[in-house]
Amino acid sequence: MRIKIFIVTIIVVFSAGTVLSIFMIHSKYSSEVDLVAINDVVKTVEKNWGQISEETFYNDIKQPISIIDHLGNVIYQTPDYHFTNLYDAIKNRDTIIDLKQNNEIVGKIIIHNNELEIIEQMKSELITTTSLIFGLIMILIILYITYIYRTLLKPFRQLQHFAANVARGNFDIPLNMDKNNYFGAFTESFDILREELDAARQREYESNRSKKELVATLSHDIKTPVASIKAVSELMLLQSKDDKVIRQVNTIYSKAEQINLLVTDMFHATLEELQQLKLTVTEESSEILVDMIENLNYDHKIFYEPIPPCIILTDPLRMRQVIDNIISNSYKYAGTKVTITSQINQGYLELHIIDHGPGISEDELPLLFNKYYRGKNVEGNNGSGLGLYISKYFMENMDGQISCFNLKNGFTVVLKIKLA
Numbered sequence: 001m002r003i004k005i006f007i008v009t010i011i012v013v014f015s016a017g018t019v020l021s022i023f024m025i026h027s028k029y030s031s032e033v034d035l036v037a038i039n040d041v042v043k044t045v046e047k048n049w050g051q052i053s054e055e056t057f058y059n060d061i062k063q064p065i066s067i068i069d070h071l072g073n074v075i076y077q078t079p080d081y082h083f084t085n086l087y088d089a090i091k092n093r094d095t096i097i098d099l100k101q102n103n104e105i106v107g108k109i110i111i112h113n114n115e116l117e118i119i120e121q122m123k124s125e126l127i128t129t130t131s132l133i134f135g136l137i138m139i140l141i142i143l144y145i146t147y148i149y150r151t152l153l154k155p156f157r158q159l160q161h162f163a164a165n166v167a168r169g170n171f172d173i174p175l176n177m178d179k180n181n182y183f184g185a186f187t188e189s190f191d192i193l194r195e196e197l198d199a200a201r202q203r204e205y206e207s208n209r210s211k212k213e214l215v216a217t218l219s220h221d222i223k224t225p226v227a228s229i230k231a232v233s234e235l236m237l238l239q240s241k242d243d244k245v246i247r248q249v250n251t252i253y254s255k256a257e258q259i260n261l262l263v264t265d266m267f268h269a270t271l272e273e274l275q276q277l278k279l280t281v282t283e284e285s286s287e288i289l290v291d292m293i294e295n296l297n298y299d300h301k302i303f304y305e306p307i308p309p310c311i312i313l314t315d316p317l318r319m320r321q322v323i324d325n326i327i328s329n330s331y332k333y334a335g336t337k338v339t340i341t342s343q344i345n346q347g348y349l350e351l352h353i354i355d356h357g358p359g360i361s362e363d364e365l366p367l368l369f370n371k372y373y374r375g376k377n378v379e380g381n382n383g384s385g386l387g388l389y390i391s392k393y394f395m396e397n398m399d400g401q402i403s404c405f406n407l408k409n410g411f412t413v414v415l416k417i418k419l420a
Contacts, residue, residue: 010137041065042097042109049101052076064112070105081112166194222263224324228296229256231331235299279315279397283420286310286349292323293340302327304340311420312349318394319417322402323353325387326413330355334411348400348416359406368404 045052045067052067052075064081068074074083083089086108089096095111233253240246286307293304330338334357341352360368369392388402395402401416 009140016133037063038095038097038109038111042099045107045109046099046101049099049106066110066112067099067107068110069107075107083110086110166197223260224321224328226256226260226263227328227332229253230260231299279318279394281313281315281398283311284314284316286312288314288316289319289323289351292320293327295320296324296327301331301337302340303337305342307342307351308344308349310344310349313418313420314398314400315394318398322391322394322415325391326353326415329387330357330411333357336410344419345416347419349419351415351417352412353415354407354410354412356410359411362406365404365406369402 064078066074066077066081066083068083072086077083086096089110089112093113095113097109097111098105099107099109230253233249233256236249237246237253240249286309289307290304293302296302327338330336330353334355336356339354339356341354343350369388371389388404392402395415399418402413403416404411404413406412
């Protein structure tokens, strides 16, 4: 439809130019000699010979004329005619009439022929008109080429870039096109395909992330009860006197250690996905912290003051992991009782978890929360160096803080839990 409109427009412009040119040619005509008027002029000149001026003719002269004497000198000429000589007048096909006085030729009147001027003017106007017509046609062609580029070529280039982005897996850049172009519905289908591919990738990503998160969470959470089993087994070995019981407890301890190693390997395999572990922070009563502490106090080595009643912002599951990590480290590396004090300070509920072991060197304090870092006091104890690293990640994502410092006779970890 648009191509037809363009062709019709070109035809109309060309036809209008042709008609205009023909009209201009017909409107130009050479000045015909008015014999009656010329005869009047001749009589007037002969009558007033020797006294000729502009007042002699009034408005009788409508054509360019020049009056010369018998010697060729110009006596009078109209402003639009510049006589040079008879030779040029004859060459220009001017009309030449003799002027007589007493039957003697005293001069001549020359009527200028302006056909050449008219032809030159007509050529100039035709050239101008033709140039304008072809210029207008060229403008229309350029506009149509631009239109073709925008509606045909540009969409294909956009499709090319779009396909390259999809091939690279970049589904965030939409295919923005005018739906009114020739390929509107076609390109819209491509954009729908992009959205569906993006949704499918997101579903796959969420599924994989959920699996990895589940593995990471379970593998780390399993380590805490396994550590408890090992601790209870060690306590039973110290208290038991029966050889059979000792063998059975040793078996339990070795199997627990085996489970611990397998879980550690599984945890390392999903370590790079730890930053994707979700936290769901809710308002909780501070009483849940008591339950978390009591759950770890199986050998009655934890002594704690009453926790101030308040509402805290936390993820109970992640907070349990944090407290488990810290207290398990105290059991593992200090081997002493653990004291927990609490207070409300500047919008936070602070828990000070204190053991009475040798602590660590001041140089190591800034490194404790780094991934894989284990202090010099590990003394052959199994571990991955991830407990405090994960605890810091959880605390910061619950808008809390974690820090640690040495005491004169022990080591302290401070948990700052944000109040609701």
